[in-house]
Amino acid sequence: MSKIKKKRVGFVLDMTPLVDIAFLLLTFFMFTAKFKSDTENEQKFTIKRPMASADTSKVPEKDLAMIKIGIDTVSNDTAYYYSLSNEQDRKIVYNSDKVQIPDEARQKVILKITDLNVLEAILKQTRSVNIRMRFAIDADKRVKYKWIEDLTTVMRKSNATIFNFVTDRPS
Amino acid sequence: MGGGGGGLSVQPKVKRGSFATVRKKKKRVGFVLDMTPLVDIAFLLLTFFMLSTTLTTPQTMEMSVPPETENVEVKQSELLTILVRDDGQIFKFIGDKKTNPPEKVALKDVKALSINENMRLENKLIVSLRISNQVPYELVIKLLDELNIAETEITQRLSAKGMKRERKFALTPLTDEDKEDLKPL
Incomplete structure (x- = not known):
């Protein structure tokens, strides 16, 4: 008889702590989430970064000129991809008449560059627009060192002597 | 509807709009709100x-190269050259190549080599890297990483001796002459 009396009707669980934690x-x-930038949206390749354990500094977010060396997933060819973090600087550099690129490329966020002379002109233009600009090289670990060597030679020519190699921390 | 239409009823005490008395009787004890939809959305x-955030942010390895116009004269005895051949094999020699022929080194020994040579010459050593342009970029970064790890130890040891570390370092291309020299090894 007592069993029947204790029958739970409308069982209620206090969810307040659960909601608090949730x-x-x-x-x-929500606050730590970072969403894809325009640059990443336009990117058609993925970069497998090399691992380096001694590095501790993070990639700067402001005044950054990123030079990516990626292998296209479809056509499998390698090229330089240039992007600037500041939108104003980007507009000035991409629309400069010293930079020899097709007109439709000027509207883009990422520039695909295969000619080193064009890259040199862009680097020089970037440095004249913003002297505080920092350069980062984000290359796929599978590319030949030749690509980096050519790039650093061009960078030396355009006086961009300090740059960063983007790496990943080994897990 | 409690006292709404009770004008002619037998309860004159209950006035129009006197819900308050009725409500008081319904006093809520232990108010419970169904939070299930809230929790669902949360x-x-x-x-x-959680799934859209990436917690691993890339890091950077800072490098500085001399501007093109600069040409620095160095003492040969203070020069450690590390060469990387097309197949990724690493060699080293100190000073002149003719008197000190290049020797093979494993990647994991580069750290010890850099520390030993730097301590021997006490801050005067210049490391010159000559890397073949055929090796994958990954190997170059691994080599630079080994040297960077060695660097922290060198800085520590030198500061224990009261010296300030000045890193001298150069990245130069591997010449055809170097390639020929390394072929038989």
Whole structure:
């Protein structure tokens, strides 16, 4: 008889702590979330970065000129891809008449460059627009060193003597 | 509807609009709100943000190369040259190539080599890297990483002796002459 009396009608669980924790985590992930930039949106290749354990500094977010060396996933060929983090600088550099690129490329975020002379003109133009610009080389670990060597030679010519190699931390 | 139409009823005490008395009787004890939909949405958003965030941010290895115009004269005895052949094999020689022929070194020994030579010459050593343009970029970074790891130890050891570390380092292309020299090894 007593069993029947204790029958739970409308069982209620206090969810308040659960909700507290859920919202705490939610706010944390919402604030730390970084969304894809325009550059990444336009990118048609993925870069497998080399691992380096001694590096600790992070890639700067402001005044960054990124030179990517990627292998196209479809055509399998390698090329330089240039992008600038500042939108204003990008417009000035891409629309400069010293830079010999096709007109439709001037509207893009990433420039695909295969000619080293064009790259040199762009680097020089970038440095004249913004002297604080920092250069980063983000290359796929499978590319031949020749690509880096050519790039550093061009960078020396355009006086961009300090640059960063982008690497990943070994897990 | 409690006292709405009770004008002619037998309860004159209950006036129009006197809901308050009725409400007081319904006093809520232990108010419970169904939070299930809230929790559903919260967790949905939580999973979305958790899966869309990338926690690993790339790092950088800073390099500085001399401008093209600069030409530095160095003492040969203070020069350690590390060569990387087309097949990725690493060689080293100190000073002049003719008196000190290049020897093979394993990648994992580069760190010890850099530390030993730097401590021997106490801050005067110049490391020159001559890398073949045929090797994968990954190997170059691995080699630079080994040298960077050695660098922290060298800095520590030198500061223990009261010296300030000045790193001298050069990246130069591998010449055809070097290639010929390394062929029989």
